[in-house]
Amino acid sequence: MRAALIFPGQGSQFLGMGRDLMQISMFKKRMQQVAASLQLPLDVLVDLKSKQMLLSTEIIQPYIFGISVALYEMMCAELSFQPLVVAGHSLGEYAALVAGGVLSFETGLQMVRLRGKYMSLAADKGQxxxxxxxxxxxxxxxxxxxxxxxxxxxxxxxxxxxxxxxxxxxxxxxxxxxxxxxxxxxxxxxxxxLQVSGAFHTEAMQEANIAFLKVWSKEQLSSPKLPIVMNATGTQLTEVGDIDHAMRIQMISPVQWASSVRTIFQYAPDCLIEIGPGRVLSGLVKSMDRSQQILNVGNIQEWNMISKKLKPIHTA
Missing domain, CATH: 3.30.70.250 (Malonyl-CoA ACP transacylase, ACP-binding)
Structure with a gap:
C-alpha cells in the first residue's frame, strides 16, 4: 500500500491517550523513556487526571511525540511498513523527522522536551x-x-x-x-x-526560539531517507541544510498545513495514515478532499485493525 503518514501536534491530546497501548512492550519502552525525560513516574504520565497537566506544553509535547513515534516504529517492525511520504503538524514535524531518518528517537525526544520547556516559559510571560x-x-x-x-x-x-x-x-x-x-x-x-497555553507560531515565541536554537544548533542532522513535507514551506525538502533552516524558524512561523496536504496529494497515495492521538488531521484532509482514504492509528483498537490491513502475506 502506498501510504502517506501524517503526525498530529499539540491540541490533539486527551486524558488517557496511549494507556491502552501499554500492553505492547515496544510501546511501553518508548513511554518509559518519555516519562524518564520528564522525571515523572510512568503511571502518572499515562494516567493524567488533571486538565492542568493535559494543557501543560512541557508535558504534552514529549508525550504526543512519544506516542506517535512508538506507533510508527511498531508499524515498521511488525508490519514491514515503508511510507511513501511523511509530514507532521507543528510538534508532529519532529515525529516526521524521526520517521524520515533525520533525527533519532532519543535526539527527537530531547529536542521536543526542550522545545516544550522553552515554549511553556514563554507562555507564562503573558496572557x-x-x-x-x-x-x-x-x-x-x-x-x-x-x-x-x-x-x-x-x-x-x-x-x-x-x-x-x-x-x-x-x-x-x-x-x-x-x-x-x-x-x-x-x-x-x-x-x-484550542487546548494550548501560548501564542504559538508568532513572535511571542521569539525568546523561546532563541533559547531552543542554542541546543538545536549542536545537533547533526542526517540526510532524509524518504520525502518529508515541511511546515514552514508546505513543500518537500530534500537537502539537510534546507530542513535545518525550516526547523530553525518553525516555532515562530505559520504552519502551512493546507499547502503540505496538497504536496502530499501530488504523490497520489492510496491512503493517508494519521499516527498519534486524535483525528484532527484526518478531518482537515477530508475537508480538502473527501475522496481520500484516511486510516488512524492512535489506540489499541485502531492498531489491531491496521495490523490486519497491512500485515504482510508470506508465501512459500
Missing amino acids: WKMAAVLGLSAEVVADICEEARHTTGEILRIANYNSPTQMVISGSVKAVEHASKLASERNAFRIAP
Whole structure:
C-alpha cells in the first residue's frame, strides 16, 4: 500500500491517550523513556487526571511525540511498513523527522522536551490564546487579524493555515477575543479555542526560539531517507541544510498545513495514515478532499485493525 503518514501536534491530546497501548512492550519502552525525560513516574504520565497537566506544553509535547513515534516504529517492525511520504503538524514535524531518518528517537525526544520547556516559559510571560476560525478564507481572516492588531495594539497573526477554510489565529487573549468577535460578525461557521497555553507560531515565541536554537544548533542532522513535507514551506525538502533552516524558524512561523496536504496529494497515495492521538488531521484532509482514504492509528483498537490491513502475506 502506498501510504502517506501524517503526525498530529499539540491540541490533539486527551486524558488517557496511549494507556491502552501499554500492553505492547515496544510501546511501553518508548513511554518509559518519555516519562524518564520528564522525571515523572510512568503511571502518572499515562494516567493524567488533571486538565492542568493535559494543557501543560512541557508535558504534552514529549508525550504526543512519544506516542506517535512508538506507533510508527511498531508499524515498521511488525508490519514491514515503508511510507511513501511523511509530514507532521507543528510538534508532529519532529515525529516526521524521526520517521524520515533525520533525527533519532532519543535526539527527537530531547529536542521536543526542550522545545516544550522553552515554549511553556514563554507562555507564562503573558496572557495568550489560540482559536480555530472555520468557514472564512485566509484573506478574510488576515484582514480580521490586521484590524484586531490595529485596535488592540497587541500580538495577533494567523498561526496555522490548516485548510482553505480553517485558520488558527494566535496572540494575546485580548486580540484573539476581539478577532473572534469580528470573525463572528463576518459569518464564520465556528470559532473554537484550542487546548494550548501560548501564542504559538508568532513572535511571542521569539525568546523561546532563541533559547531552543542554542541546543538545536549542536545537533547533526542526517540526510532524509524518504520525502518529508515541511511546515514552514508546505513543500518537500530534500537537502539537510534546507530542513535545518525550516526547523530553525518553525516555532515562530505559520504552519502551512493546507499547502503540505496538497504536496502530499501530488504523490497520489492510496491512503493517508494519521499516527498519534486524535483525528484532527484526518478531518482537515477530508475537508480538502473527501475522496481520500484516511486510516488512524492512535489506540489499541485502531492498531489491531491496521495490523490486519497491512500485515504482510508470506508465501512459500
